[in-house]
Amino acid sequence: xxxxxxxxxxxxxxxxxxxxxxxxxxxxxxxxxxxxxxxxxxxxxxxxxxxxxxxxxxxxxxxxxxxxxxxxxxxxxxxxxxxxxxxxxxxxxxxxxxxxxxxxxxxxxxxxxxxxxxxxxxxxxxxxxxxxxxxxxxxxxxxxxxxxxxxxxxxxxxxxxxxxxxxxxxxxxxxxxxxxxxxxxxxxxxxxxxxxxxxxxxxxxxxxxxxxxxxxxxxxxxxxxxxxxxxxxxxxxxxxxxxxxxxxxxxxxxxxxxxxxxxxxxxxxxxxxxxxxxxxxxxxxxxxxxxxxxxxxxxxxxxxxxx
Amino acid sequence: xxxxxxxxxxxxxxxxxxxxxxxxxxxxxxxxxxxxxxxxxxxxxxxxxxxxxxxxxxxxxxxxxxxxxxxxxxxxxxxxxxxxxxxxxxxxxxxxxxxxxxxxxxxxxxxxxxxxxxxxxxxxxxx
Numbered sequence: 001x002x003x004x005x006x007x008x009x010x011x012x013x014x015x016x017x018x019x020x021x022x023x024x025x026x027x028x029x030x031x032x033x034x035x036x037x038x039x040x041x042x043x044x045x046x047x048x049x050x051x052x053x054x055x056x057x058x059x060x061x062x063x064x065x066x067x068x069x070x071x072x073x074x075x076x077x078x079x080x081x082x083x084x085x086x087x088x089x090x091x092x093x094x095x096x097x098x099x100x101x102x103x104x105x106x107x108x109x110x111x112x113x114x115x116x117x118x119x120x121x122x123x124x125x126x127x128x129x130x131x132x133x134x135x136x137x138x139x140x141x142x143x144x145x146x147x148x149x150x151x152x153x154x155x156x157x158x159x160x161x162x163x164x165x166x167x168x169x170x171x172x173x174x175x176x177x178x179x180x181x182x183x184x185x186x187x188x189x190x191x192x193x194x195x196x197x198x199x200x201x202x203x204x205x206x207x208x209x210x211x212x213x214x215x216x217x218x219x220x221x222x223x224x225x226x227x228x229x230x231x232x233x234x235x236x237x238x239x240x241x242x243x244x245x246x247x248x249x250x251x252x253x254x255x256x257x258x259x260x261x262x263x264x265x266x267x268x269x270x271x272x273x274x275x276x277x278x279x280x281x282x283x284x285x286x287x288x289x290x291x292x293x294x295x296x297x298x299x300x301x302x303x304x305x306x307x
Numbered sequence: 308x309x310x311x312x313x314x315x316x317x318x319x320x321x322x323x324x325x326x327x328x329x330x331x332x333x334x335x336x337x338x339x340x341x342x343x344x345x346x347x348x349x350x351x352x353x354x355x356x357x358x359x360x361x362x363x364x365x366x367x368x369x370x371x372x373x374x375x376x377x378x379x380x381x382x383x384x385x386x387x388x389x390x391x392x393x394x395x396x397x398x399x400x401x402x403x404x405x406x407x408x409x410x411x412x413x414x415x416x417x418x419x420x421x422x423x424x425x426x427x428x429x430x431x432x433x434x
Contacts, residue, residue, distance in 0.1 A: 041362065041363065041412065042412075043366030043369075043370065043410065043411045043412045044370075044410040044411070044412070045370075045410065046366055046369065081412070084409055084410050084411070084412050128357075128414075130356035130357030130413060130414035131356050131357070132354075132356055132387050132416070133358065133359050133385075133387050134357070134359055135356075135357035135359055135413075182359045182360065183359055184359050184360070184384075184385070187359075187360070224384065224385035225385070226383050226384070226385060226386075228361055228384045228385070230361055231360055231361055270360055270361050270362050271361050271362070272361045272362060272364045272365040272368070273365055275362060304362075306362065306365045306366070
């Protein structure tokens with residue numbers, strides 16, 4: 001599962017160019033990816049609601065503390081179409097985190113739960129090319145992650161480590177661009193996104209850049225007849241995520257940040273009113289700095305409704 | 308001794324009960340099975356570009372049903388078309404249809420009134 005590569009930036013650049021090429025070659029939106037929310041389709045004056053349950057565990061700990069981080073998240077996303085080209089979204093996670101760590105030969109468990117940081121963003125469609133049974137759209141997006149989650153939770157041992165806190169404590173703006181091509185047979189989504197994490201109490205988490213791609217292929221029904229009961233899609237997604245090093249009082253933490261590539265096989269069952277979705281996100285490449293804790297498997301299951 | 312029903316109720320009452328029951332059934336049975344269907348207005352066939360999955364169809368259907376005078380909307384995803392059935396005496400114009408499709412996030416390709424032939428069946432009025 002683990003594969004360390006020395007040239008993460010070269011990989012990032014190649015994957016970026018490849019995804020751009022694939023996206024623009026198809027040159028030309030409904031189902032939407034599992035691992036990112038920015039491509040969710042919504043009509044003017046309509047709402048879309050997504051609830052996703054995410055189970056994640058940490059992978060190998062290169063350090064000596066045998067850290068094991070388990071996180072359960074329930075992420076609620078509400079989108080509203082202000083205009084046929086402008087949509088706004090809000091996302092609020094509930095998190096339950098537990099960290100097992102060995103310190104001075106003693107195994108400790110540090111845990112917390114509660115609401116995380118609220119994210120709000122807007123998306124404006126600048127390119128829309130519709131044809132019979134197909135559509136191509138490009139939309140820049142911008143938003144901010146607000147420090148609504150608790151960031152100074154403590155237990156009997158004192159303040160919890162940052163990775164266990166439910167919230168980041170900082171206001172973090174982000175922006176990007178998302179492109180979607182959808183036909184009756186398949187859908188392709190691609191996104192470039194950058195989040196600039198700001199500092200709080202002298203701690204500055206590294207900025208996060210990500211490149212996401214999603215391919216959804218209709219498995220059932222094989223041929224389209226009226227009425228269409230629903231579509232079952234097979235999904236394959238890729239997420240290339242790079243995080244810079246954290247800073248403590250201006251000093252870089254050498255054991256933080258790095259690059260991870262996830263692959264996500266999954267499914268979508270799509271009807272006119274609701275969608276069921278699920279998949280397993282697998283970290284296939286991890287090039288992390290120092291003793292940064294590696295990522296483990298991430299399970300994503302949820303639903304969406306139109307109303 | 309309890310008297311028998313046939314002794315207390317004269318035969319003419321039975322006939323009256325049957326008649327009353329028949330009238331009640333005639334009035335009570337849902338109107339659509341006995342009466343003629345309510346009058347229906349004109350129908351339009353609309354071709355929509357960009358319609359490519361079932362989740363998209365809901366927006367189109369809801370937007371048209373919000374329009375005053377629309378009685379029913381039938382969407383055929385494989386052909387990317389929608390049949391909009393109006394209430395009696397109501398019409399739909401192309402510009403309203405275009406704006407409605409656009410608000411749902413799609414593009415109007417064509418707009419055609421559907422006319423009924425001599426047998427009562429509907430046929431598209433080809434330009």
